[in-house]
Amino acid sequence: MVRALDRKLFRDLWRLKGQMLTIALVVAAGIAAFVTLRGTYTSIQEARATYYERQRFADVFARVERAPRSLLSRVERIPGVSRADGRVVEPAMVPLADVSEPLRAQISSAGPEELQVLSRLHLRDGRWLEPGRSDEVLVLESFATARKLRPGDRLPLVLNGKKRDVRVAGVAMSPEYVFAIAAGDISPDPERFAVMWMSEEALSATFRMEGAFNMVSVQLQPGASEPAVIDALDRLLEPYGGTGAYGIGWQPSNRAIDGELAQLQSFSTVLPVIFLLVASLLVNVVLSRLVHLQRPEIATLKALGYSDLEVGLHFFQLVIVILMLGAGVGVAVGGYFGDVMVDLYAVYFKFPNLEFRFDGASASAAVVVSVLAALVGAFSAVSSVVRLPPAEAMRPPAPARYRRSIVDLLGLGRAVGPSLHMIVRELQRRPLRTVFSSLAIAVSIGLMVIGGWYYDSIRDLVHTQFHEVMREDVAVAFIEARPARALSDLGHAPGVLAAEGIRVVPVRFRSGHAHRDGAIFGYPERGQLRQLRDRYARLAPLPPDGVVLTEVLAQILGVRPGDSIEVEIHEGQRGKRRLIVAGTVDDAMGLQGHMTAEALASFMNETPKVNLALLRIDPASSETLDARLKDMPYVASVTRRADLLARFESQSANMITTMAAIILLFAATITVGVVYNNARVALSIRARDLASLRVLGFTRGEISAILLGEMGLQVLFALPLGLVFGRWLVVGIASTVDPEQWRMPIVITDRSYAIALSVALIASVLSALLVRRRLDKLDLIGVLKTRE
């Protein structure tokens, strides 16, 4: 049998269904945001952990020029090292017949399948390599998929300058290439970056690396110190042209995953906390009102012999029902969006089994936390009334105390008319509720600003990168740096309108104990196609001498303009030299040094050279140019800016739009919830006064103006606050992005601000209309008859 008190519960819920539903939706939005983001986070993290574990992904990596395999046993004797593996890894090219420019490729040696030591391949299709065969390869699955390659297919391959035909023996995945990005690219391009493996004997023979390796990876013993192993490894590898070992945190693919996880983590913490805060405020505002309205009923229940606890529980149950509803919807919606997000990530991150894993424990935690948050909101509302002695509560609350308002104090008393007086005094009488309501609206506007920024900043980054920084049509990378004269070859090629060359030297920057790997760029005098720009695309001057460092890099190295740093050159004859820091630049990504070509040449002690040619071309003759480029033996890769841009658009636009849309959707839900509830609460508080005014002869328009004016003032107050709050949140979230990879511009377009404001305004207007409709139907007699 349903108890009478429970019937009251359900009827109250039903009567307030609009409000209850919107609160439930706010809770749902919070929990959904959490389940989506946190679930995506754990899904990726767990997929990575199991994959790395199963494939025995290495912990420390180092490149060398050439080291004998016998060195591996010495590597394994380094304290803290449990296993070491040496490979030959070389760049290659795949000149596909139907593709204009040769594809960049990276080819590694692979021993017999069962003898794979570290970073083992996961064969997905076909078979393993036959030892010694130089005409077959394994290809990375993402490349195979993009180029529709299957075992048995043939493809051309240029190794060490010689072209040959190879057969695809099998298709594989590798923990090293979860995020397969070619050096210098900003996003993966599975169609144009071919990762392959060839039998160790065959590959070594091709590159004259028999009995040697140029890439070593190491697995640490549990508890071993990574820096100590790196130091020992560096010392051991130095004579063999070691360019410096790095830990898993710097392994390019893994680093990309780390960056994404960090961002997901900060989103999944910040957003739900804000949602729950708002939900708690809302519950407080609405429940305070409900409890206040039900004072006589509460008193009656107590007079009839219900205890404080029973009465309090009754109201808490109300909250719990709403929460459970919200939690149910939130978990379901969160699971759905989590699926969508993980599918989007699966485009980037190639794990054998990445799927959305509903994180039950965190979801339950989220539900518990939201229950607690709402109960905290409910507690102060309920406890004050429940604690009243029943006789006290039996009397109607004394007429509320109003004070003369600021309007009076300013001497405007007579000028403004009674409606404005009522509005201002009401707001002033309940300052806390006014502040809470405005705050909740402001927070929801702030959330929408985050969604907008997420979209804007990446758009901005893309614009800066593809339109301001890169102004060439085609970038041609050379296998080795060539004298600057080589450019004239290209400059005279058909269809080339302009050609400039850039010198890029891979280096390790070092100052004291701090060091980072990066590159120094040398820019030609009066170059137009690439100039040094900061993350907001502003031109930065290049002093004639010295190097301009990425700001973050300067901070890491602890140097300032005027200081000198040590630079280890990881190219050609190598060597260490000192260089004066001439300045810093806040550029958008990576860690670089920038110099004039002249200064770089003299620093390198060489006649000016280039290894990247930038071309402006006449689109009409691009095909003839392609043919020419294909024939040039010293060309390593050809990259079209338009292709990069198109690829970025097709891959990332989806992701960014989805993420921004999810955040916006949730934030808009909150806004509607807050604004609508505010309006309803305001209505219920004022219904009696307003009905009295109607009886006194006020028109509908006039009484609406009073109530809506009150709401309007709250919203008006919240708007600027929301924008400021949003920007503040954005700065906070932007700081969680790994600054060594990306410096997200703090760019929030007017459009994003406008969207946030419009959603808040539209929600307000709709709520106002709903309230207005209720006001028009205000039952004068009914309202006045009820005792309050």
Add this chain to the structure above:
Amino acid sequence: MPVDPAVLEGRALTKVYRMGDVDVHALRGVDLSLYAGELIVLLGASGSGKSTLLNILGGLDIPTTGTVVYRDHDLTSATARELTRYRREHVGFVFQFYNLIPSLTARENVALVTEIADDPLSPEEALGLVGLGERMDHFPAQLSGGEQQRIAIARAVAKRPDLLLCDEPTGALDYQTGIVVLEVIEAVNRELGTTTAVITHNAPVAAMADRVVTLHDGRLTGEVRNERRVAAKELRW
């Protein structure tokens, strides 16, 4: 007539409300006992302290000084929990404004009490007692003031209370309806033997009581024992 010991005994009751710097003395030392089975009427001008006294007797409020003893329980030193139990088990209230729960039907309003009482009447019986057996599934808003008050009485008596305390039960009703409500109270007092106290402004109502006490400015100023109770339906005012 009453030789039984008092069911409820109030001694030297005072109640002071502190309103800022002003003390409002609602009760200034009242002694009042209620005896088993009697029907007592409290008369007095507005503000004389009637409701304050009744609330204290009913365990809704506690006196500033003085004692209230219910049978052998001292209510003055009772905790909130004990007061709740006292109200739950022994007292039925009828209020001037009915205080029905608007979201519950007549039957459910009564069930509210029968569900937590020890040996209650059924809601149907209680509603039959007040002559509203056919309106059980109506909500308060669908009932007239008199009907609502009768529901409230049904709710008050459904637990078979030892005390029925009514604060101006006819205050919001017209003459005709008022009489009907008083008849119900009278019937409950007579048939169930419930000790009953009724507050009223209406001096003529005093005729239906066994005993009439008058309050003036927080003091008991008169106590009259009626020789004969006048039936409620014969009252005129």
